[in-house]
Amino acid sequence: MNDLSGKIAPGPFHHVGTRPVRPDGVEKVTGKAVFGPDFSVAGMLYGAILRSPHAHARIRGIDTRKAAALPGVKAVVTGADFPDLESLTVSAGESSGDIIHISRTCMAHEKVLYDGHAVAAVAATSARIAQEALALIAVDYEVLPHVLDPEAAMRDDAPLLHDGIFTKGIEPAPERPSNVPMKVALARGDAAAALAGAAAVAAGRYTTEFVHQGYIEPHVCVASWNADGQAQIWASSQGHFSIRALTASVLGMAQADIRVHPLEIGGGFGGKTGIYLEPVAMLLSRKAGRPVRLAMSRGEVFRATGPAPGAVIELRIGAAADGTLVGAEIDFIYNAGAYPGNTAHSGLICALGHYRLANARITGWEVLTNRPAVKAYRAPGAPQVNFAVESALDDLATQLGIDPIALRLKNAVIPGDAQPTGVPFGQIGYVECLEAARAHPHWSAPLGPNQGRGLAGGLWRSHGGPSTGEVGLAEDGTGLVAAGSPDIGGSRASMAIMAAETLGVPYEQVRVTIADTHSIGYSMVTGGSRTTFATGKAVIEAAEQVIATLRQRAAAMWNVAADTVEWRDGTAIRADGERLSIGQIAAKAAFSGGPIAASVGLNAAGYLPGFAVHICDVEVDPETGHVGVLRYTAVQDVGRAIHPAYVEGQLQGGAAQGIGWALNEAYAYDAQGRMENAGFLDYRMPVASDLPMIDTVMVEVPNPAHPYGVKGVGEAPIVPPLAAVANAVRAATGKRLPDLPLTPDRVHAAVHG
């Protein structure tokens, strides 16, 4: 099944493409689903974390004696309780980095690097006592100069966050440490010459701000670490296997000694692929001898988890008179916050990946500042550069008098074109998306005064990777699927559909469980738009193994050869037409040949990038500068939509988040480097009343490397909105606003400037 040979099921399908009831829907709408804060165990303590009020400071000492003496306090932990670690790059799915940095993100040792950096933690018999205890901890800080702006942080005289970071990717290797962990570069052809000969060149400097994923549920975990070294963690995350691997690395434990149970997750979007609380809760639990729950407030989530990098992008893109792109030069800086995050690579790949372009030079820098370390946020690294590129393409179309879709169609990559990595594209559907956008009524609908329409395209690389899927049968023949990938965007439904389709049974007869780390084989995080593709492949292959077993068992019951038994519509069929249902075979199975179940682990190859084209209509209020989104259409090549309602939800959700990034969202800091808007009242995400219904168009160009044609769909829809909105504002105002977010004050100033 892990082959790429194009044996895609042709259909018609019984379940694939239908919209059955969500298996977790009732639990969630009735409040019974167990999210992190709902979970408790007997004897549990309540933890709390003391956080730095300074953006940059040396910790001269921490006096926890008064806190420890407070009645009800059972444990106090500081950075000194963390084991010393050797610098080592660890990778756990999408979450990778130096293990020392991962440890320090959980709790500062010598220095605090941002407002909100954890410095100590307590566990107590009540949440109130834990908060009281925090107030009794005295931290002796030596406040240091701080830097928030990435360009300032690159200067030689900038405050230095780390002693040991030397820029990678430059020759000769630097002798002095800096705030610049990495330079990345990509070049083909002669971009400078091509630009010099271009008929039109669009140039600009664009900026985007730190923005947060804004998942509804804050980070929570419960940890129980026994005196014999074995531990259990209950947490909501995008990958309980990542929690296991990272926590084991930070604490120097064997992975088998940490069993991680997945709880329901109230949104992640990439921000829940790493760890913040788990090692702290573990250390508190070991000291206290009891389980400990740690839960973040909304303020802690903003101040101390991982937003998306802010960016500065300078670029020049040139085209021939007919719209053919001839050359591009892009320089970008990604502000990664306090620790390196390998943020720049995706920018490199996604900036121009959707266009054929013979001459290009792209240079990216990752820069550290006194902000929380960034984390993946839906298509991490792609929206920022895409915003600049798709804005510039719009400017080129204007300059050349070419329709924006026609310009993009002229240059859009097609199957066989080289990716930025050099590998040719497979069965991608960018052209199909552009054509669908052009054919959509939205594209030709009339506009009123102060209104404008913008369009942008974009891609996300997607991913495959390792997953395990199990399929088994209960004694009554109903089906059980276990997966190791948390269900964030509907994987229980999609796994049930794919398993039911493969087995030939009703959807309601297949129930899907997200199994803990010790009950199923390794599965990478739910992220990278990989789960329906990769975990789906594992589940389908396991279902096929179950069918093979069912045919053998039926053959044994009939006393015929297994290869004379067909499997169709959930039924074994003998050569003479005699049938045995899945229930009839299962009823006899355990006590004859043994229980029927199959486990398949694979490293799913053959994933394909996702392409999206968004159309946005805005109305700009010239009085206030307010930008209202009037109409929005998200077009995407989704491969094949297993459960279309969930796919539409992904397209709508990505668009909504991208619109927030474009119009409203930004981290705001005061002069001391303290975050000023660490809450949903002040950090302004779009709410339902801010947005129109987002229309969706699912273009289906099936992926031949997946039995049902699946491509990743979750991330591409956040790539185009930044430019789609900005292009619409330019159309409405005639002004190119290169700095996000497009807040009323900025728009008002541009309109009246």
Add this chain to the structure above:
Amino acid sequence: MNDLSGKIAPGPFHHVGTRPVRPDGVEKVTGKAVFGPDFSVAGMLYGAILRSPHAHARIRGIDTRKAAALPGVKAVVTGADFPDLESLTVSAGESSGDIIHISRTCMAHEKVLYDGHAVAAVAATSARIAQEALALIAVDYEVLPHVLDPEAAMRDDAPLLHDGIFTKGIEPAPERPSNVPMKVALARGDAAAALAGAAAVAAGRYTTEFVHQGYIEPHVCVASWNADGQAQIWASSQGHFSIRALTASVLGMAQADIRVHPLEIGGGFGGKTGIYLEPVAMLLSRKAGRPVRLAMSRGEVFRATGPAPGAVIELRIGAAADGTLVGAEIDFIYNAGAYPGNTAHSGLICALGHYRLANARITGWEVLTNRPAVKAYRAPGAPQVNFAVESALDDLATQLGIDPIALRLKNAVIPGDAQPTGVPFGQIGYVECLEAARAHPHWSAPLGPNQGRGLAGGLWRSHGGPSTGEVGLAEDGTGLVAAGSPDIGGSRASMAIMAAETLGVPYEQVRVTIADTHSIGYSMVTGGSRTTFATGKAVIEAAEQVIATLRQRAAAMWNVAADTVEWRDGTAIRADGERLSIGQIAAKAAFSGGPIAASVGLNAAGYLPGFAVHICDVEVDPETGHVGVLRYTAVQDVGRAIHPAYVEGQLQGGAAQGIGWALNEAYAYDAQGRMENAGFLDYRMPVASDLPMIDTVMVEVPNPAHPYGVKGVGEAPIVPPLAAVANAVRAATGKRLPDLPLTPDRVHAAVHG
């Protein structure tokens, strides 16, 4: 691996036979292990059950209106809420019976059949309100005559419990219903003629009482049944797959719709193989729309769960002058309580199964009375008949002047002898046990006045059956085993030992999880002395599949053929001696070939019966009739002891329970049929101060059908104690006391009578 061809590992072993720290030991002694009463979920309600105060009554009506109106009460359930069922024999591991009877055991419908029979249940926001609500339920009973004694229940004029039970196993089939569900019989040779020609005949009528398993933890479950039909149950039991199957059958649900999570279990001994609370908690949860916990008190456990049958046994056994057994006639009645329990079959098989005997006739009857329906209790059905047979053998030895061990050795079954079923015995070790007993210093130690020594042998059939085992590797190469059999007697340790032995890694690197019903394939109950054998075979086979994968992955890393790579000591070894550790291979595995894990489901064949020989010394106080146990030695063929400390614990525990059965324990009823001693103060189980340290001798005659030679060990040790104690009392007093328990009043009367 499921072959019986004798490919038993020869040793020496690294782990098998060692006594490492128990993986669940620290959790249990520190109170962190999550047993039923420790478990709660958010929004949970507290349930309580109203129980019949009558031994036998018709329910004319139940008025629950006042209870339902009590503030805080969220649901009330009676028998009318249970679905109508068609009579159907269901089997879920060891627990089988008519589904209507299983349903009625959970809650009475038309009639109550015993004191404590459930008649209604409530769920409320607190346990106090739930109890208050019970007091507001008015049940209109028509009290009926009741019967407690099995011989009385067999009479034509006995109160009839059920209208529809007609004795099976008699010809012609009876036309009238009765309280006798079943007659079983077995005959070979001519027993009457052989007895007529015997040199000595021992005859007697023996009785045993209802006794309870006395597990420390009462039954508890939490159930959550959603509006969409899906449910979760958390329960401590001997088999969460049985809970799933039985609850689904009682409620008419698909098994895939009930996910059952195993909690730690505080003892079961056969009594936790069925269901009592789960369907009630489910119905309360569905009505209330919230999760519901139901927990029994100790009194409820005694009155309303399944003790072991009481018995009446009449027998005659004859021997030649040299001690050769020549013939036997046995008639026994098992008192099964309120519902049929298929109790008699084991009595038939185990009565004389340990001796060669050409002429035998055994007839058994199962009889119903107004007591709770019996359930499996450690070697179910064997101790009662064994008590009579081994008492009679002792009498024969006395009559003939032959040493009791010599008499038994002369007649003991050996490999190749026919079992009562006709199938020849495999590699059994009864002779070895008898010889070990004879060689033990206990057998020849001197005795004082009023002291006596008794000996008895016995067998238990053991079982194999379906189990699933999973073995996987974390990214650091540590090992993860998942099993579907609850760990009652140390299966986490034994699975870890067998997996570590097979993989060639340290014991501490393998952690074992008991997975829920939806995370692993079907596994039969932990019972029948089957788990180390059957689940062990599945785990070993899964470990061997993992080794095969590791060799393939190492071969791929070296670019050599997999069959040139050896696996030894947890290391892949190339032909030239180059090595790759399990950790080195695992670190690369997921992202190259995919996660490494294997799932094996099998129906384990090749189990062998267990044989035990016990020696008991007592001192009888002639003043009071008190019997004190001075010394006790349990000898058993254990096949091969994977973790000897746990095996010794099984031998000691079985002996302790058997001593209680012999000396103290019995259900006591008043004239209205109400249980008078439903609590540990009045139902007198042996405590530590009642018993000497039980000495153990593990005889190892390995089972060739298991890779490490495993035989079941958990049940055989409860078979001989009844007769061993009674024979010791006879030796001390010169009196044969045929009625258990040997309470001081009975012993005093016999000594002075």
